[in-house]
Amino acid sequence: MAESIPPVSVTSQKDIRVVEFTNNKILDEGNISNIEGTLVTLIGEVAKPKLLLDFANVEHLSSAALGMLIKVNNIIRQKDGQLRLANIKPQIFEVFVITKLNKLLKILPTRSEALSSFSQ
């Protein structure tokens, strides 16, 4: 069953939460609201959240997924936290460019670059 596989895996690097999408598609409403719930919970756990989203496995995403990312970004900013996106495949990065979300969201080529881009 699809629901038995969590849509994200979460690890920690010091005070940074690293979230990796386990599915290659972020399309379905149910899947997206599940991911959003997990991210909102993570953000809620600390005062100034630092969140890194690793897109290494993602080959497709929908506008609903973009909406979820914007919502997460807005919540993190309200909490004076930081959000980074990394490892986005070229085809997916184009989606961010077309929607100009590459100007709103901080996107780094690799996970290590994203990790070192967080300010204290």
Add this chain to the structure above:
Amino acid sequence: MDEAGSKDRGPDRRSGSSRPDANGAAWFEFTISSNDDAACRAVQKKILDEVHRRGFNNQSVFAIKLALVEAMINANKHGNRLDPKKKVYVEATVTPRQAEIVIEDEGPGFKRAAVPDPTLPENLEKCGGRGIHLMEAYMNQVEWSHGGRRVRMVKRNEPDVLPRA
């Protein structure tokens, strides 16, 4: 007028029907209920398998998948408001040169011009409104008709090029 158009489609062919036309194009039509996610995915797979089989390049397959998913979400969610009594009609014609997809819902329709540009600075932080923008960026043609209830999209199988930003 629209009622007559609906009758032309014949009975509810939930599982879809297909026939090759005179030019060797693959042609499919499907009518699905608005809250039937499994049927939606099956329709998307059928069309994308055909696009793949016809030799579309990766960039075109990605574009068609993205536009198809967005158009079906729009029809189901924004058009039919997920009302299971309402149907979404999908028709696809695929040749080695192009894929043409028509999607129609039974909702109230909408005015394309009334949908704000999500890439304007004042809209960048809003969560919605990007589906139509992506469809229009990734497909070669996107035309709305029937008061916004029907969309016709065409993707030509061309060498890899970046979509219109």
